[in-house]
Amino acid sequence: MCLEVPKLECGRQWEDLERTFESYEEKQSVRNEAIRLHQEDESLREKTNVETLRNRERESLLKSMEDHEKAKKKMSQRQEAVKLSFFRDTPSTEKKPEVGPPRFSTTLALRVAKEKEAWAKLPPPREAGTILVTFSQSSNPKREFDIAKEPNHKSGSKSAPEKDKAYLLKRGGELFHANDLEAAIEVFTHGAKRYPTDERFLNNRSACYLKAGNYHGTLEDCSQVLECLGKRGPMNNETAGKVHTRRSFALQELEMFREALIEMDAAIQYLP
Structure with missing residues (x-):
C-alpha cells in the first residue's frame, strides 16, 4: 500500500504525526520519508558549503597571484629606474679644486733651514773600534769559609x-x-x-x-x-x-x- 507522505517542516515533532495517522505502518513510513528528506537537505547544504569554500580559496589564490605579479612588475620598474639614473650622464655642479704646486708657510721653511744647518754642524761619525771588557769574580765574605780564623790551618794540608x-x-x-x-x-x-x-x-x-x-x-x-x-x-x-x-x-x-x-x-x- 502506497501512501502519500507529506513533507515535514524542520523542527516538527514526532508526536504531531500520531494525531494525523493512526496505524503504525503509516507513521513509520512518514518518519522514514522525513529522515530521508532531512538527509538530502544536509547533503545539499554540505555540497554548497564545500563549493563556497573552494570558490573562496580559488579567489584568494588568484588575488595573491595578481598581487605577486604587480609587486614583481613594480620591482622591475624600480630597478630599471635605478639603472637609468646611475648611467645617466649628469654634469656635476661642484667646482674641482685647482691642482698646483704645494705651498709651504714661511715659518715651516725657516724651521727646515735651521734643522739643515744644525745637521751640517754635527761632527762626522767616529771610526769603529774594539772595547775590551773583563769581569772579576765577585766575592761575598759571608758565604766564604773563614779560613784565616782557623789557627792550625796550612795551605795544602789534608786538614x-x-x-x-x-x-x-x-x-x-x-x-x-x-x-x-x-x-x-x-x-x-x-x-x-x-x-x-x-x-x-x-x-x-x-x-x-x-x-x-x-x-x-x-x-x-x-x-x-x-x-x-x-x-x-x-x-x-x-x-x-x-x-x-x-x-x-x-x-x-x-x-x-x-x-x-x-x-x-x-x-x-x-x-x-
Whole structure:
C-alpha cells in the first residue's frame, strides 16, 4: 500500500504525526520519508558549503597571484629606474679644486733651514773600534769559609777547614745564629756533599729551611735524616725527636694537621 507522505517542516515533532495517522505502518513510513528528506537537505547544504569554500580559496589564490605579479612588475620598474639614473650622464655642479704646486708657510721653511744647518754642524761619525771588557769574580765574605780564623790551618794540608766536619758544622751554626740563613744553608749543603753519610749536615739544614719558610725542603731533609739513622742501627732518641718535631712544625704550616699530629706523637716517644 502506497501512501502519500507529506513533507515535514524542520523542527516538527514526532508526536504531531500520531494525531494525523493512526496505524503504525503509516507513521513509520512518514518518519522514514522525513529522515530521508532531512538527509538530502544536509547533503545539499554540505555540497554548497564545500563549493563556497573552494570558490573562496580559488579567489584568494588568484588575488595573491595578481598581487605577486604587480609587486614583481613594480620591482622591475624600480630597478630599471635605478639603472637609468646611475648611467645617466649628469654634469656635476661642484667646482674641482685647482691642482698646483704645494705651498709651504714661511715659518715651516725657516724651521727646515735651521734643522739643515744644525745637521751640517754635527761632527762626522767616529771610526769603529774594539772595547775590551773583563769581569772579576765577585766575592761575598759571608758565604766564604773563614779560613784565616782557623789557627792550625796550612795551605795544602789534608786538614783544611773546608774539609773538616767540625769546622763546617761550627761555621754553619754561627751563620744560623747570626740569622744569615742563606749562607748557613750553603755551608751545610757543601758539608752534605762532602760527607753524604753524616746526617748532621742535613739535620742542621732542615732547621735552616724551617726557619726560612721552605717547609717542603724541611720535610725532605728530615726524611733523609731518618733514613740514615735507620740504616745505622738504633736511633739516637734526641736526634730522632728533633727531626719528628721539625716535621710536625712543617706539616702544620702546610695545613696538614692530621700528619702533623702523628709526627708529634712520634716525637714524644723519643724525647724525654
